[in-house]
Amino acid sequence: MLILSRNNPTVKQLASLKEKKGRRTCGAFLVEGEKMVRECVLSGMEIVRLIVREDRVGETYSLPTLVLGADAFSAVCDEKTPQGIAAEVKLPVYPLEEPKKSCILLDGVADPANVGAIVRTAIAAGYEELYLIDCADPFSPKSVRASMSGVFFARLMRGERKEVLKALSGVPLIAADMDGENVFSFVPPEKFCLCIGNEGSGLSEEVKSAASKTVKIPMGEHTESLNAAVSAGILMYELKNQRG
Amino acid sequence: MLILSRNNPTVKQLASLKEKKGRRTCGAFLVEGEKMVRECVLSGMEIVRLIVREDRVGETYSLPTLVLGADAFSAVCDEKTPQGIAAEVKLPVYPLEEPKKSCILLDGVADPANVGAIVRTAIAAGYEELYLIDCADPFSPKSVRASMSGVFFARLMRGERKEVLKALSGVPLIAADMDGENVFSFVPPEKFCLCIGNEGSGLSEEVKSAASKTVKIPMGEHTESLNAAVSAGILMYELKNQRG
Numbered sequence: 169m170l171i172l173s174r175n176n177p178t179v180k181q182l183a184s185l186k187e188k189k190g191r192r193t194c195g196a197f198l199v200e201g202e203k204m205v206r207e208c209v210l211s212g213m214e215i216v217r218l219i220v221r222e223d224r225v226g227e228t229y230s231l232p233t234l235v236l237g238a239d240a241f242s243a244v245c246d247e248k249t250p251q252g253i254a255a256e257v258k259l260p261v262y263p264l265e266e267p268k269k270s271c272i273l274l275d276g277v278a279d280p281a282n283v284g285a286i287v288r289t290a291i292a293a294g295y296e297e298l299y300l301i302d303c304a305d306p307f308s309p310k311s312v313r314a315s316m317s318g319v320f321f322a323r324l325m326r327g328e329r330k331e332v333l334k335a336l337s338g339v340p341l342i343a344a345d346m347d348g349e350n351v352f353s354f355v356p357p358e359k360f361c362l363c364i365g366n367e368g369s370g371l372s373e374e375v376k377s378a379a380s381k382t383v384k385i386p387m388g389e390h391t392e393s394l395n396a397a398v399s400a401g402i403l404m405y406e407l408k409n410q411r412g
Numbered sequence: 413m414l415i416l417s418r419n420n421p422t423v424k425q426l427a428s429l430k431e432k433k434g435r436r437t438c439g440a441f442l443v444e445g446e447k448m449v450r451e452c453v454l455s456g457m458e459i460v461r462l463i464v465r466e467d468r469v470g471e472t473y474s475l476p477t478l479v480l481g482a483d484a485f486s487a488v489c490d491e492k493t494p495q496g497i498a499a500e501v502k503l504p505v506y507p508l509e510e511p512k513k514s515c516i517l518l519d520g521v522a523d524p525a526n527v528g529a530i531v532r533t534a535i536a537a538g539y540e541e542l543y544l545i546d547c548a549d550p551f552s553p554k555s556v557r558a559s560m561s562g563v564f565f566a567r568l569m570r571g572e573r574k575e576v577l578k579a580l581s582g583v584p585l586i587a588a589d590m591d592g593e594n595v596f597s598f599v600p601p602e603k604f605c606l607c608i609g610n611e612g613s614g615l616s617e618e619v620k621s622a623a624s625k626t627v628k629i630p631m632g633e634h635t636e637s638l639n640a641a642v643s644a645g646i647l648m649y650e651l652k653n654q655r656g
Contacts, residue, residue, distance in 0.1 A: 285642060288635065288639060288642075289638055291635050292631040292632055292634075292635035293632070316635075316637070317634065318635070320634075352649075385536075387537075388536055388537070390455075390565045391532065391535055391536035392560070394532065394645065398529060398532075398533050398642055398645035400642075401639075401643070401646050402645050405629065405646050406650075409596045
């Protein structure tokens with residue numbers, strides 16, 4: 169069946185996945201583009217259905233598939249120049265629990281592109297468990313895109329600050345902050361949780377006081393701070409490297 | 413004198429600084445926001461004039477100042493919620509010359525936010541000299557913003573690939589590429605040029621063949637690459653750290 173109208177109820181429902189409310193209501197998120205959809209399928213995420221633009225129908229898919237006309241398809245997509253294939257994917261639910269290995273806590277990271285880029289780097293650097301307090305939604309189209317399939321492989325645990333800190337109570341927290349010791353001479357414990365704060369205001373007082381160590385990236389006199397995703401990347405790799 | 417109309421020739425000229433063509437014609441670029449303007453003034457960059465929205469006129473500035481009504485001011489600015497102060501700043505001209513210290517070559521970095529974030533990190537990590545081949549313009553509003561005043565302190569040298577490689581011929585080039593050796597066990601020479609390529613396609617063949625060494629950031633099986641600004645940040649800091 170081919171749906172042409174962007175006013176079709178199913179199309180409207182899929183278009184609502186661009187917003188947090190729609191994702192919560194449907195329990196699903198949107199993955200766009202051929203490469204991302206393929207990696208999503210291979211990752212084992214639960215695909216609700218593929219969404220294919222009519223000019224792409226010739227290709228064979230062994231999954232439930234919805235075919236849309238060009239206008240309806242572009243109503244569903246967030247990308248400016250959609251590739252003609254997308255997927256509705258079930259939102260994974262990870263209950264808050266203690267980390268098995270070294271992990272990451274994001275405390276108020278507000279920019280979805282930063283959240284996505286941090287997830288991407290975390291998976292690359294071997295941190296599969298991420299805890300999120302008051303952050304941009306990692307399943308927004310912008311964050312999913314910036315994560316480059318990282319969100320398919322990460323355990324993204326979200327919760328209130330108190331609950332998250334309770335789940336992390338058995339692990340030394342390492343806070344990233346300007347007042348810390350130089351991370352390049354710091355020797356981390358075997359298992360730790362690296363804590364990254366908000367782009368402008370840094371870590372919350374609660375996380376700062378719960379931390380057992382504080383580290384900084386040394387910077388020249390003309391710089392006050394680094395981009396949150398850049399500094400998270402430097403710290404994630406440096407702390408692993410020091411332990412390796 | 414207060415200018416109200418966005419059709420005023422001076423306002424139109426300032427608005428043209430948002431585009432590369434306008435910046436080239438005027439030999440100037442735009443700096444927006446109180447903090448950025450203050451840092452620009454302190455950096456010693458040559459300010460053509462301050463541009464102030466009429467509700468901000470009470471403040472005292474000892475520089476040539478143009479006062480604009482709200483509508484004309486927002487026509488000039490690129491930011492969605494402008495703060496009421498901006499500056500027209502003379503484009504710095506850095507002739508292509510050999511680097512004095514370890515430096516960075518950007519080869520085809522296309523996203524202005526990545527160019528800006530890399531400049532920001534470079535200044536923080538102590539690389540003041542950057543060479544740019546076929547990159548997004550570092551003086552676009554988006555790049556200036558992402559650099560967080562980094563563009564005021566960097567020597568940004570732009571040129572054709574051949575000319576740039578000639579200027580760098582006395583310095584060992586270190587290429588960032590997936591096929592390289594692990595940067596965390598690599599010992600760099602005392603003075604080097606780190607080469608960062610395009611977000612999708614990496615370094616050009618010319619730069620790859622001119623490089624004396626190639627380094628990579630090790631990554632888990634689920635990751636093909638990192639964000640260009642993140643990987644540049646990790647490499648810039650790691651190479652300095654290895655030498656320190």
